[in-house]
Amino acid sequence: MKNRFKLLALDMDGTLLTSEQTISPDTSRWIQKAKDQGVHVCLSTGRSFGSAWPYGDELGLTTPLITVNGSEVWRAPHDLYQRSLMDPALISDMHDIAVKEDCWYWAYSVDRVYNKDSWIGGIMDMEWLKFGFHTEDDDARHRILMKLQDMGGLEITNSSPHNLEVNPQGINKAAGIRTVCGLLGLEMSEVIAVGDSMNDLAAIEAAGLGVAMGNAQQVVRESADFVTASNDEDGIAEVIRKFIF
Incomplete structure:
Protein backbone atom coordinates (compact mmCIF):
# COMPACT_ATOMS: atom_id res chain seq x y z
CA MET A 1 0.00 0.00 0.00
CA LYS A 2 1.31 3.45 -0.94
CA ASN A 3 1.79 5.54 2.16
CA ARG A 4 -0.42 8.66 2.21
CA PHE A 5 1.87 10.52 4.61
CA LYS A 6 4.90 12.25 3.09
CA LEU A 7 5.96 14.67 5.86
CA LEU A 8 6.57 13.96 9.54
CA ALA A 9 6.67 17.29 11.44
CA LEU A 10 8.16 16.74 14.89
CA ASP A 11 8.20 19.01 17.89
CA MET A 12 11.41 18.60 19.89
CA ASP A 13 11.13 19.22 23.65
CA GLY A 14 8.70 16.75 25.20
CA THR A 15 8.27 15.00 21.83
CA LEU A 16 11.38 14.00 19.86
CA LEU A 17 13.64 14.45 22.88
CA THR A 18 13.52 12.39 26.06
CA SER A 19 13.49 14.05 29.47
CA GLU A 20 17.30 13.81 29.28
CA GLN A 21 17.29 15.93 26.08
CA THR A 22 18.45 13.04 23.92
CA ILE A 23 17.01 11.18 20.95
CA SER A 24 16.59 7.55 21.96
CA PRO A 25 18.22 4.87 19.75
CA ASP A 26 14.83 3.31 18.93
CA THR A 27 13.27 6.62 17.89
CA SER A 28 16.37 7.46 15.81
CA ARG A 29 16.22 4.05 14.09
CA TRP A 30 12.56 4.45 13.13
CA ILE A 31 13.13 7.99 11.86
CA GLN A 32 15.84 6.62 9.56
CA LYS A 33 13.40 3.94 8.33
CA ALA A 34 10.81 6.64 7.57
CA LYS A 35 13.44 8.64 5.65
CA ASP A 36 14.36 5.50 3.70
CA GLN A 37 10.69 5.23 2.71
CA GLY A 38 10.89 8.73 1.21
CA VAL A 39 9.13 10.50 4.09
CA HIS A 40 10.42 14.01 4.77
CA VAL A 41 11.24 14.52 8.46
CA CYS A 42 10.94 18.14 9.59
CA LEU A 43 11.84 19.54 13.01
CA SER A 44 9.12 21.96 14.11
CA THR A 45 10.23 23.66 17.30
CA GLY A 46 10.09 26.73 19.50
CA ARG A 47 13.88 26.55 19.72
CA SER A 48 16.24 28.71 17.73
CA PHE A 49 18.07 27.20 14.75
CA GLY A 50 21.32 27.05 16.73
CA SER A 51 19.67 25.12 19.55
CA ALA A 52 17.68 22.80 17.26
CA TRP A 53 20.13 21.99 14.52
CA PRO A 54 22.58 19.74 16.43
CA TYR A 55 19.71 17.24 16.75
CA GLY A 56 18.81 17.58 13.07
CA ASP A 57 22.45 16.99 12.24
CA GLU A 58 22.48 13.92 14.49
CA LEU A 59 19.53 12.54 12.48
CA GLY A 60 21.16 13.43 9.15
CA LEU A 61 18.27 15.68 8.10
CA THR A 62 18.57 17.68 4.89
CA THR A 63 14.89 18.73 4.76
CA PRO A 64 13.30 22.09 5.62
CA LEU A 65 12.86 22.94 9.30
CA ILE A 66 10.71 25.28 11.36
CA THR A 67 12.22 27.18 14.28
CA VAL A 68 11.07 29.74 16.87
CA ASN A 69 7.44 28.45 16.64
CA GLY A 70 7.30 29.29 12.93
CA SER A 71 9.01 32.69 12.98
CA GLU A 72 11.73 31.08 10.86
CA VAL A 73 11.34 28.54 8.07
CA TRP A 74 14.52 27.04 6.61
CA ARG A 75 14.52 25.68 3.05
CA ALA A 76 17.32 23.37 4.17
CA PRO A 77 19.74 23.49 7.11
CA HIS A 78 21.50 26.92 7.18
CA ASP A 79 19.39 28.08 4.19
CA LEU A 80 16.83 30.57 5.55
CA TYR A 81 13.65 30.83 3.45
CA GLN A 82 11.44 33.11 5.54
CA ARG A 83 11.66 35.09 8.78
CA SER A 84 8.83 36.92 10.56
CA LEU A 85 9.96 39.68 12.88
CA MET A 86 8.12 41.09 15.87
CA ASP A 87 7.58 44.83 16.39
CA GLN A 169 -0.11 37.06 15.12
CA GLY A 170 -0.59 34.32 12.53
CA ILE A 171 2.91 32.95 13.07
CA ASN A 172 2.70 29.39 14.40
CA LYS A 173 3.87 25.89 13.58
CA ALA A 174 0.82 25.22 11.36
CA ALA A 175 1.68 28.20 9.16
CA GLY A 176 5.30 27.02 9.12
CA ILE A 177 4.29 23.52 8.04
CA ARG A 178 2.10 24.99 5.26
CA THR A 179 5.13 26.88 4.01
CA VAL A 180 7.24 23.71 4.13
CA CYS A 181 4.53 21.84 2.22
CA GLY A 182 4.72 24.55 -0.45
CA LEU A 183 8.47 24.07 -0.70
CA LEU A 184 8.10 20.29 -1.00
CA GLY A 185 5.01 20.23 -3.22
CA LEU A 186 2.87 18.50 -0.59
CA GLU A 187 -0.62 18.97 0.85
CA MET A 188 -1.41 19.36 4.57
CA SER A 189 -3.38 16.11 4.28
CA GLU A 190 -0.04 14.34 3.71
CA VAL A 191 1.43 15.62 7.01
CA ILE A 192 1.72 13.90 10.39
CA ALA A 193 2.28 16.59 13.06
CA VAL A 194 3.41 15.43 16.51
CA GLY A 195 3.68 17.51 19.68
CA ASP A 196 2.92 17.93 23.37
CA SER A 197 2.17 21.62 24.09
CA MET A 198 -0.06 24.51 23.10
CA ASN A 199 2.49 25.70 20.54
CA ASP A 200 1.82 22.40 18.71
CA LEU A 201 -1.97 22.69 18.79
CA ALA A 202 -2.48 24.61 15.52
CA ALA A 203 -0.26 22.13 13.67
CA ILE A 204 -1.97 19.09 15.21
CA GLU A 205 -5.37 20.48 14.20
CA ALA A 206 -4.27 21.42 10.65
CA ALA A 207 -2.32 18.28 9.71
CA GLY A 208 -3.71 15.24 7.94
CA LEU A 209 -2.91 13.33 11.13
CA GLY A 210 -2.46 15.22 14.39
CA VAL A 211 -0.68 13.24 17.11
CA ALA A 212 -0.30 14.14 20.77
CA MET A 213 2.39 12.58 22.93
CA GLY A 214 1.28 10.59 25.97
CA ASN A 215 2.87 13.32 28.11
CA ALA A 216 1.03 16.11 26.23
CA GLN A 217 -1.07 18.78 27.90
CA GLN A 218 -4.70 17.72 28.28
CA VAL A 219 -6.14 20.12 25.69
CA VAL A 220 -3.58 18.90 23.14
CA ARG A 221 -4.47 15.25 23.77
CA GLU A 222 -8.17 16.07 23.39
CA SER A 223 -7.57 17.81 20.04
CA ALA A 224 -5.39 15.10 18.49
CA ASP A 225 -6.46 12.34 16.12
CA PHE A 226 -4.21 9.89 17.98
CA VAL A 227 -2.38 9.85 21.31
CA THR A 228 0.90 7.94 21.23
CA ALA A 229 3.29 6.87 24.00
CA SER A 230 5.26 9.48 25.94
CA ASN A 231 8.56 11.05 24.90
CA ASP A 232 10.36 8.70 27.31
CA GLU A 233 8.60 5.64 25.80
CA ASP A 234 9.50 6.16 22.12
CA GLY A 235 6.16 7.69 21.19
CA ILE A 236 7.48 8.83 17.80
CA ALA A 237 8.71 5.33 16.97
CA GLU A 238 5.17 4.10 17.67
CA VAL A 239 3.70 6.71 15.31
CA ILE A 240 6.07 5.73 12.50
CA ARG A 241 5.37 2.02 12.94
CA LYS A 242 1.61 2.54 13.06
CA PHE A 243 1.04 5.14 10.34
CA ILE A 244 3.99 4.90 7.94
CA PHE A 245 4.65 1.14 8.00
Missing part, protein backbone atom coordinates in the same frame (compact mmCIF):
# COMPACT_ATOMS: atom_id res chain seq x y z
CA PRO A 88 10.24 45.96 18.92
CA ALA A 89 7.59 48.12 20.61
CA LEU A 90 5.69 44.92 21.48
CA ILE A 91 8.88 43.39 22.89
CA SER A 92 9.36 46.50 25.03
CA ASP A 93 5.77 46.32 26.31
CA MET A 94 6.11 42.61 27.14
CA HIS A 95 9.39 43.26 28.93
CA ASP A 96 7.60 45.85 31.08
CA ILE A 97 4.87 43.30 31.93
CA ALA A 98 7.47 40.66 32.85
CA VAL A 99 9.35 43.07 35.12
CA LYS A 100 6.13 44.19 36.80
CA GLU A 101 5.11 40.57 37.47
CA ASP A 102 8.65 39.69 38.59
CA CYS A 103 8.69 36.48 36.53
CA TRP A 104 11.40 34.78 34.50
CA TYR A 105 11.42 35.96 30.90
CA TRP A 106 13.41 35.57 27.71
CA ALA A 107 13.35 36.83 24.15
CA TYR A 108 14.80 35.55 20.90
CA SER A 109 16.51 38.07 18.68
CA VAL A 110 17.81 37.03 15.28
CA ASP A 111 21.29 36.73 16.76
CA ARG A 112 20.82 35.24 20.23
CA VAL A 113 18.55 34.66 23.22
CA TYR A 114 18.32 37.26 25.98
CA ASN A 115 16.76 36.60 29.39
CA LYS A 116 16.14 38.20 32.75
CA ASP A 117 19.80 37.75 33.70
CA SER A 118 21.22 39.03 30.41
CA TRP A 119 18.74 41.71 29.29
CA ILE A 120 20.06 44.66 27.31
CA GLY A 121 19.08 48.18 26.39
CA GLY A 122 18.47 49.21 22.79
CA ILE A 123 15.38 47.03 22.34
CA MET A 124 14.11 49.23 19.50
CA ASP A 125 17.26 48.75 17.41
CA MET A 126 17.17 44.96 17.29
CA GLU A 127 15.42 42.30 15.21
CA TRP A 128 13.14 40.21 17.44
CA LEU A 129 11.38 36.89 16.85
CA LYS A 130 9.69 35.77 20.08
CA PHE A 131 9.13 36.64 23.75
CA GLY A 132 8.51 34.21 26.61
CA PHE A 133 7.33 34.34 30.21
CA HIS A 134 7.70 31.63 32.88
CA THR A 135 6.02 31.58 36.26
CA GLU A 136 4.59 28.81 38.41
CA ASP A 137 2.21 31.37 39.96
CA ASP A 138 -1.06 30.61 38.15
CA ASP A 139 -2.59 33.97 39.06
CA ALA A 140 0.40 35.89 37.75
CA ARG A 141 0.39 33.86 34.53
CA HIS A 142 -3.32 34.59 34.09
CA ARG A 143 -2.74 38.33 34.60
CA ILE A 144 0.04 38.26 32.02
CA LEU A 145 -2.21 36.40 29.56
CA MET A 146 -4.99 38.97 30.00
CA LYS A 147 -2.55 41.84 29.35
CA LEU A 148 -1.18 40.11 26.25
CA GLN A 149 -4.67 39.54 24.89
CA ASP A 150 -5.46 43.22 25.43
CA MET A 151 -2.36 44.20 23.43
CA GLY A 152 -3.59 42.42 20.29
CA GLY A 153 -1.50 41.41 17.28
CA LEU A 154 0.02 38.44 19.10
CA GLU A 155 0.06 34.66 18.73
CA ILE A 156 0.07 33.35 22.32
CA THR A 157 0.91 29.70 23.05
CA ASN A 158 3.06 27.77 25.50
CA SER A 159 5.71 25.06 25.51
CA SER A 160 4.97 24.01 29.10
CA PRO A 161 2.03 24.55 31.47
CA HIS A 162 4.05 27.20 33.32
CA ASN A 163 5.06 29.44 30.43
CA LEU A 164 3.63 31.69 27.74
CA GLU A 165 5.32 32.05 24.36
CA VAL A 166 4.47 34.99 22.12
CA ASN A 167 5.00 35.31 18.35
CA PRO A 168 3.56 37.77 15.84
